[in-house]
Amino acid sequence: MTGVPLIEVEDLRIDLDDGSRCVAAAEGISFRIDRGETFGLVGESGCGKSITALALIGLLRQPLSIGGGVIRFEGREIQRLSAAGQRELRGNRIAMIFQEPMTALNPVSPVGRQIAEMFVLHKGKSWREANQLAVEALASVRVPAPERRVNDYPHQLSGGMRQRAMIAIALACGPDLLIADEPTTALDVTVQAEIIELMRNLCAERGTAILMISHDLGLVANVCRRVAVMYAGRIVEERGSADIFRAPSHPYTQGLVASLPRLGSRAALGRIRLKEIAGVVPAITSFPDGCRFNPRCAQATDICRTVTPETDLLEAGGLVRCHHHA
Amino acid sequence: MKLRANLIIGGALFALAILVGLLAPWLAHTDPVLDANLLNAEEPPSWTWWFGTDDQGRDIYSRVVYGARVSLTVGIVSQLINSVIGVALGLSAGYWGGWWDDVVNALTNLMLAIPSLIFALAIMAVLGPGLTSLLIALGLTNWSFTCRIARASALSLRSQGYVQAATVLGYGDLRIMITQLLPNMLGPIVVIGTLGMGSAVLSEAALSFLGLGVRPPFPSWGSMLSDARDQITTAPWLSVFPGLAIFLTVLGLNLLGDGLRDVLDPQSRSRRT
Numbered sequence: 001m002t003g004v005p006l007i008e009v010e011d012l013r014i015d016l017d018d019g020s021r022c023v024a025a026a027e028g029i030s031f032r033i034d035r036g037e038t039f040g041l042v043g044e045s046g047c048g049k050s051i052t053a054l055a056l057i058g059l060l061r062q063p064l065s066i067g068g069g070v071i072r073f074e075g076r077e078i079q080r081l082s083a084a085g086q087r088e089l090r091g092n093r094i095a096m097i098f099q100e101p102m103t104a105l106n107p108v109s110p111v112g113r114q115i116a117e118m119f120v121l122h123k124g125k126s127w128r129e130a131n132q133l134a135v136e137a138l139a140s141v142r143v144p145a146p147e148r149r150v151n152d153y154p155h156q157l158s159g160g161m162r163q164r165a166m167i168a169i170a171l172a173c174g175p176d177l178l179i180a181d182e183p184t185t186a187l188d189v190t191v192q193a194e195i196i197e198l199m200r201n202l203c204a205e206r207g208t209a210i211l212m213i214s215h216d217l218g219l220v221a222n223v224c225r226r227v228a229v230m231y232a233g234r235i236v237e238e239r240g241s242a243d244i245f246r247a248p249s250h251p252y253t254q255g256l257v258a259s260l261p262r263l264g265s266r267a268a269l270g271r272i273r274l275k276e277i278a279g280v281v282p283a284i285t286s287f288p289d290g291c292r293f294n295p296r297c298a299q300a301t302d303i304c305r306t307v308t309p310e311t312d313l314l315e316a317g318g319l320v321r322c323h324h325h326a
Numbered sequence: 327m328k329l330r331a332n333l334i335i336g337g338a339l340f341a342l343a344i345l346v347g348l349l350a351p352w353l354a355h356t357d358p359v360l361d362a363n364l365l366n367a368e369e370p371p372s373w374t375w376w377f378g379t380d381d382q383g384r385d386i387y388s389r390v391v392y393g394a395r396v397s398l399t400v401g402i403v404s405q406l407i408n409s410v411i412g413v414a415l416g417l418s419a420g421y422w423g424g425w426w427d428d429v430v431n432a433l434t435n436l437m438l439a440i441p442s443l444i445f446a447l448a449i450m451a452v453l454g455p456g457l458t459s460l461l462i463a464l465g466l467t468n469w470s471f472t473c474r475i476a477r478a479s480a481l482s483l484r485s486q487g488y489v490q491a492a493t494v495l496g497y498g499d500l501r502i503m504i505t506q507l508l509p510n511m512l513g514p515i516v517v518i519g520t521l522g523m524g525s526a527v528l529s530e531a532a533l534s535f536l537g538l539g540v541r542p543p544f545p546s547w548g549s550m551l552s553d554a555r556d557q558i559t560t561a562p563w564l565s566v567f568p569g570l571a572i573f574l575t576v577l578g579l580n581l582l583g584d585g586l587r588d589v590l591d592p593q594s595r596s597r598r599t
Contacts, residue, residue, distance in 0.1 A: 091496030103487030
């Protein structure tokens with residue numbers, strides 16, 4: 001796709017400042033998402049994927065802050081916008097759904113009202129119109145009997161229903177980008193599939209781009225066209241989602257893919273152990289020099305321990321940050 | 327479900343006091359100010375004079391009934407002022423934090439350090455006696471507890487998912503405070519407000535007793551007590567009935583506050599069901 005990407009992140013660094021010292025919780029983050037595209041960000045807990053999302057919507061709070069780099073939304077730098085300008089983007093152009101739908105809904109307000117408020121806030125509708133639109137929004141996320149459900153409080157809804165309501169709120173104003181931070185982690189597996197399906201269909205219908213954040217490589221590859229894998233605050237590999245399973249290039253991604261259980265394989269039947277990646281993720285304050293994966297990497301050589309690898313373009317398409325990539 | 331006696335009794339007493347205040351012109355036997363008759367001075371309670379008469383022959387029952395208007399007006403209005411100030415300061419301080427939080431905290435500590443009655447006395451001394459100055463004096467001096475509670479709630483609510491979600495959805499600060507935080511902290515605020523009304527009624531009585539409240543001859547429970555001081559041995563009914571009125575109203579408000587706390591506190595609610 002040509003032209004200005006919907007959102008473009010360039011060399012973003014996020015600082016964690018606990019008062020006495022300042023460390024980079026994430027650095028060198030670059031990616032772009034085009035209009036209507038689906039992009040996934042995968043990594044273990046603490047690798048920096050959620051704070052990257054928060055940075056995109058300008059919501060980093062102390063002790064976290066943007067330490068460098070540029071985020072552009074339709075070519076405009078988000079950091080340079082006024083507080084009111086950022087607010088105008090949030091909810092209206094960029095929306096977000098959260099991991100735990102119970103805590104993300106206000107317990108003292110009926111869901112219909114919470115959806116309607118979006119229309120009042122961003123589209124200048126009257127409450128009467130907004131309430132009507134809220135019923136339609138609930139219907140669009142396939143909540144049965146929406147005209148009755150709008151009066152329900154969040155605690156009267158099941159987990160799946162709450163997440164549907166949350167999606168209705170997020171998509172209310174027809175945003176251009178939907179950030180989904182572990183949207184189904186708190187749900188049952190069956191409900192999870194329904195929600196993902198719903199989210200994908202709605203976004204495809206409306207041309208909404210999705211930035212999906214998850215630790216579940218399979219889920220992300222299933223939803224997204226392109227996937228970026230993060231490790232210890234850096235993006236180590238960015239590929240088309242089919243390629244990442246077929247021919248992972250970074251040793252960390254290779255390890256991740258190898259550790260996935262496969263239906264019918266010997267490992268899944270319990271005969272042999274699943275592959276694992278030796279070692280643990282380094283603490284944020286003691287990232288190793290050079291490539292951050294080097295202490296756990298079987299292919300590590302001297303250069304990996306001293307020089308930080310740059311991102312290289314792969315011939316097959318995609319980016320990788322490794323000295324020894326195939 | 328267990329019968330909440332405190333809520334029912336407290337609510338009934340408070341409702342009774344409000345009804346008496348509202349219906350004073352119909353309940354009173356005589357005009358509380360004008361119907362003085364020295365021929366009836368210092369009559370003990372009887373069928374004619376339910377609560378007796380004072381040294382000017384005014385019907386104590388009628389004066390107590392009309393006094394409810396002053397006490398309740400002061401109690402309700404001044405506590406409303408306190409609640410608004412306390413919530414506005416506490417909520418914004420807890421939500422925004424930073425230097426504003428420090429300022430509000432310092433102010434709250436100052437208010438807590440100075441006994442509020444003394445502070446109210448000082449304000450009354452500047453403004454002069456009267457109902458309006460009473461409302462101002464008591465309305466400006468008792469917001470610190472409300473403020474503390476609003477601030478603490480705002481601090482804990484601020485990190486709730488739905489408050490963050492509201493920020494992500496493009497809500498402004500004011501809208502977040504009003505639609506997300508305020509409704510979620512209303513329970514404790516209402517409880518504190520009810521208890522605060524009780525203490526405002528007492529403060530009104532104290533200030534009127536000290537001669538700084540409602541001007542004579544208009545009746546207020548506190549000023550009636552003050553007037554009755556000299557005759558406490560010869561005509562005890564002069565102090566007993568206004569005192570009883572204060573006692574029952576404050577008791578009612580405190581029971582109501584306790585009862586509301588039981589109902590509004592989710593923990594005690596789950597224990598009861």
